[in-house]
Amino acid sequence: MRFYMTTPIFYVNGDPHIGHAYTAIAADVLARFKRLDGYDVHFLSGTDEHGQKVEKAARDAGMAPQDFCDAISAKFRDMEVRLDVSTDDFIRTTEPRHVHGVQALWRRLRERDQIYLGHYEGWYAVRDEDFYSADDVTLLADGSRVAPTGAPVEWVREPNFLFRLSRWQDALLQHYEENPDFVGPPAKRNEMLSFIRGGLTDLSVSRTSFKWGIPVPDEPGHVIYVWVDALANYITALGYPDLCSSLWPRWPADLHLVGKDILRFHAVYWPAFLMAAGLPVPKRIFGHGWWTVEGEKMSKSVGNVIDPLSLVDRFGVDAVRFFLFREVPFGNDGDYSERALISRMNTELANDLGNLCQRSVSLIARNCAGVLPDRGPLTQDDEEMLGLADGLIGSLRERMDRQALHEALEEVWKAIRAANAYIDRQAPWALKKTDRARMAAVLRVLADVIRSVATMLSPFMPQSMARMLDQVGVPHGLRSIAGLQTPLPEGTLLPAPQGVFPRFVEEAA
RNA sequence: GGCGGCGUAGCUCAGCGGUAGAGCAGGGGAAUCAUAAUCCCUUGGUCGGUGGUUCAAAUCCGCCCGCCGCUACCA
Numbered sequence A: 001m002r003f004y005m006t007t008p009i010f011y012v013n014g015d016p017h018i019g020h021a022y023t024a025i026a027a028d029v030l031a032r033f034k035r036l037d038g039y040d041v042h043f044l045s046g047t048d049e050h051g052q053k054v055e056k057a058a059r060d061a062g063m064a065p066q067d068f069c070d071a072i073s074a075k076f077r078d079m080e081v082r083l084d085v086s087t088d089d090f091i092r093t094t095e096p097r098h099v100h101g102v103q104a105l106w107r108r109l110r111e112r113d114q115i116y117l118g119h120y121e122g123w124y125a126v127r128d129e130d131f132y133s134a135d136d137v138t139l140l141a142d143g144s145r146v147a148p149t150g151a152p153v154e155w156v157r158e159p160n161f162l163f164r165l166s167r168w169q170d171a172l173l174q175h176y177e178e179n180p181d182f183v184g185p186p187a188k189r190n191e192m193l194s195f196i197r198g199g200l201t202d203l204s205v206s207r208t209s210f211k212w213g214i215p216v217p218d219e220p221g222h223v224i225y226v227w228v229d230a231l232a233n234y235i236t237a238l239g240y241p242d243l244c245s246s247l248w249p250r251w252p253a254d255l256h257l258v259g260k261d262i263l264r265f266h267a268v269y270w271p272a273f274l275m276a277a278g279l280p281v282p283k284r285i286f287g288h289g290w291w292t293v294e295g296e297k298m299s300k301s302v303g304n305v306i307d308p309l310s311l312v313d314r315f316g317v318d319a320v321r322f323f324l325f326r327e328v329p330f331g332n333d334g335d336y337s338e339r340a341l342i343s344r345m346n347t348e349l350a351n352d353l354g355n356l357c358q359r360s361v362s363l364i365a366r367n368c369a370g371v372l373p374d375r376g377p378l379t380q381d382d383e384e385m386l387g388l389a390d391g392l393i394g395s396l397r398e399r400m401d402r403q404a405l406h407e408a409l410e411e412v413w414k415a416i417r418a419a420n421a422y423i424d425r426q427a428p429w430a431l432k433k434t435d436r437a438r439m440a441a442v443l444r445v446l447a448d449v450i451r452s453v454a455t456m457l458s459p460f461m462p463q464s465m466a467r468m469l470d471q472v473g474v475p476h477g478l479r480s481i482a483g484l485q486t487p488l489p490e491g492t493l494l495p496a497p498q499g500v501f502p503r504f505v506e507e508a509a
Numbered sequence B: 001g002g003c004g005g006c007g008u009a010g011c012u013c014a015g016c017g018g019u020a021g022a023g024c025a026g027g028g029g030a031a032u033c034a035u036a037a038u039c040c041c042u043u044g045g046u047c048g049g050u051g052g053u054u055c056a057a058a059u060c061c062g063c064c065c066g067c068c069g070c071u072a073c074c075a
Helices: A018-036 A052-060 A065-082 A096-111 A165-178 A186-197 A226-231 A260-277 A308-315 A317-326 A338-367 A380-401 A405-426 A428-434 A436-457 A462-471
Strands: A002-011 A040-048 A089-092 A115-125 A130-132 A153-163 A255-259 A285-288 A291-293 A334-336
Touching (some): A002 A018, A018 A040, A018 A065, A018 A255, A018 A285, A018 A308, A018 A317, A018 A380, A018 A405, A040 A065, A040 A226, A052 A065, A065 A308, A089 A096, A096 A115, A096 A226, A096 A260, A165 A186, A165 A260, A186 A260, A255 A260, A260 A285, A308 A338, A317 A338, A334 A338, A338 A405, A338 A428, A338 A436, A338 A462, A380 A405, A405 A428, A405 A436, A428 A436, A436 A462
Parallel strands (some): A002 A255, A040 A089, A255 A285, A291 A334
Antiparallel strands (some): A115 A130, A115 A153
């Protein structure tokens, strides 16, 4: 069972912010879940380093483009490392393997008459690296013109190679029809469909106005348009055009995870490029939402851009990872606020989960000499509690396959709340005076439930859940979904209880 | 302008034809194993408005209002 999934490659015109962290962590949670479930996962991330904006940013920074890219790309890689994002490969579009692959893809498209030489003129925004129709351009009072995105535009006329996107309209519609899960969430799929139905025009795929890009083969002066370059990373990282490479059998990708702003490129242009090249298209593309900060749109000018690393320094990596998917339905936009984050940490991590583990493990330490008790005869209450924990496996699989990360967490939390109710009902602290055998049996049920919960949560919070699994004595070889079928060894000596999620107390100002 | 989504308890949302639900917040109680954590009970909504279909409508249909997304055009 193979699973190939990707993050977008991040554009290196600025430092990483919480939006990048969100995509990367979401992809990581999904990748880790698939690994936990026994899949042979290949998880790709990377940086997108070409284009006029980068060329300009480098010039502004007084650096050579490549040096500039090296510096920013390193920041993205560092961010992923610090966020425990477990990529298997990190591709940069300035790497020879990518440049070579993109040129091969270009040649193939030309050979198949999918690209032709024409010319393009129109309002061009350097910042967006995109052309806009005259209708979309607004004339400002000072005589300058801007795109709907607010980016300044200039009139540009240049010879261009065009991709015959218009030819692929019907094939795309058919593909959407035959693959209802091709794009998620469903609302976004509808938007993509209506965009395609609205008619596709050929797409400009080269530029002559700047140099920082992959040269069009045999056409001096032309550089390959950013999206052909960028999207191709998903196959060049697998060795394209070498279809005998060891990684190539992983194509097509099982999942491209992207932000909603670049969904169209992935859900329309990319499949069209692939079809035109005679290659299979990805199985699924999911577009997630955006974060606002304390109710406001994040922007450099407002100065409210959240640096994920400072968040991690303050709250810890797992609390941040948890918050991002617990707070907001994945696919919707969300709002970050410090209060909400602290509230989730204290209410759900410390009180509900951390305290459940702590109270259970402490009772075992004190009353069972720190040895994991054996199962006793199961009462109906025990059966129901254990059944709820076991049911997590199927229910999370289904939800993770829909990228419903928030629903997955809610399912786990139902089990955690049920476990807190169970321990109160059974009151092992009272049983210790009346029926020590029953007390031990109850504590074993709790340990098993905590084991299930911690296992299922480990893709979300790898470090904390590893510590929690230590607390209930789960051997490393059993830390997987398959491993849950094997009972914990009898007589396991548990380590001294140690809190996993301390309450977060704000420092006095 | 077209297509689509949303509007349900103070907050975030689930329900999508059969007498209004969850979490958080608020109130009361229990317990004291535990990170003053937990558990139980509870206050609270004319389900945006309005017509209609139906024995029965948050739930289906029409219209209106308000947000939002995608897209187009006039100019």
